[in-house]
Amino acid sequence: MAVLTYRDALTQALREELQRDDTVFLMGEEVAQYNGAYKVSKGLLDEFGPMRIVDTPITELGFAGVGVGAAMVGLRPIVEFMTWNFALLALDEVVNAAAKMLYMSGGQYKMPMVFRGPNGAALQLSAQHSQAWESWLAHIPGLKVCTPGTPADAKGLLKSAIRDDNPVVFLEGEMLYNTKGEVPEGEHIVPLGVAELKREGDHCSLITHGKMVLVAMKVADDLAKDGINIDVVDLRTVRPIDVDAISRSVQKTNRAVVLEEGWEICGMGSQVVDFIQRECFDDLDAPVLRVHQEDVPMPYAKNLERAAKPDAGKTMAAIKKVMYLD
């Protein structure tokens, strides 16, 4: 199997879907001439031309709305945001138009479109450009939210997202684009709403998604050296969320830690913990703990940024605590 970067896996998915279905098109800031701010659309302008790879002005609300209109008349737009921090400006189209169109048109208009771009913190981009939005977006009925953490999942989920008839929010990561992994060639589809057990162990469940999957895998490796074997449950899609996968794991291990990139209050972890307490109450041997960004705007200073982010050390400590080992 080919080893690709997360970026190339996305490009591959875009290319394959653009080839497969000529109603699919990509638009966004600098996606065409510049090959994408993060080079995800590299080579696509040359291959598919300016009608399908469309540069837009710096008007997030505007081109998101164009995407909604295109979807209403039968195209399958992929709207790229340079980052989800900029997409805040477009949320009216995402939340009020795309997410509700099928419902408010009485089923007349499907909304087969994808909003994609990097989410969460990179390095020293400071408070306004280091935010993880998945819990905001997953809150909205009508949206589906993908958070791939590996190149293979990035490809498989993007292909599913493009083919889905509902608006799909697709959250990538600047720090993920260069990570590498094996990616199946061709028709590799990861269904929306299906988690993957990325590591198996009996001692604790570590439930996570997106960029934090990499942290979780490191934690699993480190703990294995101490003889502690954990389940790493990668949700992959945070809406719909795979409650069965969470329950199966927690019912086996009797304890859980939920790791996410964003803030604590109303975070994805809050929702996961809620499912756990409902589905696994009699299986729990310890309160479920959460690991997340500290409850502050992301600091710019390198040392403070490091302290504010969730990391392997904090995750390991939480796991030892729920195992009553600390």
Place this chain on the structure above:
Amino acid sequence: MATKVVMEALSPTMEEGRLVKWNKNEGDQVKSGDVLAEVETDKAVMELVARGDGVLRKRLANEGDASPVGTLIAVIANPDENIDSIVGSAGGGAAPAAAPAQPAQETQAPQAGGAQPNQAVTDTKETPAKSPVPQAPAQSQGEASTAPQQKAAAPAPSASAPPSRPAPPRPPSAPAAPPRGNGASRPPATGGGRQRSSPLARRLATEKGIQLGGIQGTGPGGRIVKRDIENARAAGVAAGRSAAAERLAKEGDFKDVPLTQIRKTIARRLAESNGPVPTFFLTAEFDATRAAEMRTQLTEMGEEYKVSFNDIVIKAVALALAEHPEVNAHWLNDKIRQFNRIHVAMAVAVEDGLITPVLFDADRMTMWDISGKAKDLAKRARERKLLPEEYTGSTFSVSNLGMFGIDQFTAIINPPEAGIIAIGGVEAKPVVIDGQLEVRQRMRVTMSCDHRVIDGATGAKFLQTVRQFIENPLSLII
């Protein structure tokens, strides 16, 4: 690493204990297993032992104090260890007037708006049985986990978690947010005597028939967690279920009789009419002349052959029970359990009540075994030195007030047993035998029967068998 000493449930029914005597002073070095104090339970004076090593740093209960089960009564720790937060957690009013309860409340208050709430408690390392390797889930993945476990023994297991790291991630507080409820982070409110346990631990305990009361939790705040249930099971102590109870529960030692409709109706109707245990009484007068003669002869043979009327009756009852398993039974609400083994409890008066030590397998004991054992049990009962497994697990009971000059009385059934026999004193009486008036030694016996289990005729037949044994006492010896 500090060890909390809590008032443990030292008997299956104990809810609070009175600290009779401290055997260790503050500052004394103690080892796991050392007797820290003597505690009076509802049944006996028991020893409270240390569950960890170190110095007895603080005693939180005074001699004479009664504390609910689960109350923190002392702290064992290293000489230089800071135990303020543990002592502070005593709180709740269960601890004696000695000051320590106070600081707990005070340190809590400023945390509400503080920058780092909840941290203080995180440092209280209550877990006495720490191990780098998780014990609880060890049952699966046998091979996979073996190698790393062995490896972990050599290097410090916490290498991956440097001590400099602040307490494990716990939800940081939003400014001005009220203190948030993460049960684990609160000081344990042991004051109420409520035993904390994880949902899983409760479920496992139920499934395995283990009572939580007798288990000391090793989780935060004394929480009983999965590993405590598994340890309790492994150790075979299955707290709350005494060795005797285990004995009773052994497969093949009993027969469960499903309730027939008529049995159910009898049970329901009679309970309505006559309280939860619908009791009726059968009284008979036995001729104890031969038994009295035998007793005199045995006494003349020497002290080691001497037996009491009580011993004779217990032996007779035990042998009769062997012939009438329907009487040697427990009422278990949805069924009747008939036991194949015979464990006879004898009521013993103690200073401020009574207790019923058990003669296990009484039918297999010689009368002299019974005599010796009964004396020993009675003596230790009066000294309140009986172990819980010595006064639980009986299948039937005998009560004797003959030595107090009582010629006849009724005894109260000790549920779930189905019956009890009350023995009056042996006295000389005129009786008509074959038309002749004779003076005989007579003994009046009254059996209380749970009508849900024993019908009148069943009880009467059983008493007939008891009569045969007592009136032909040689059968008790051969």
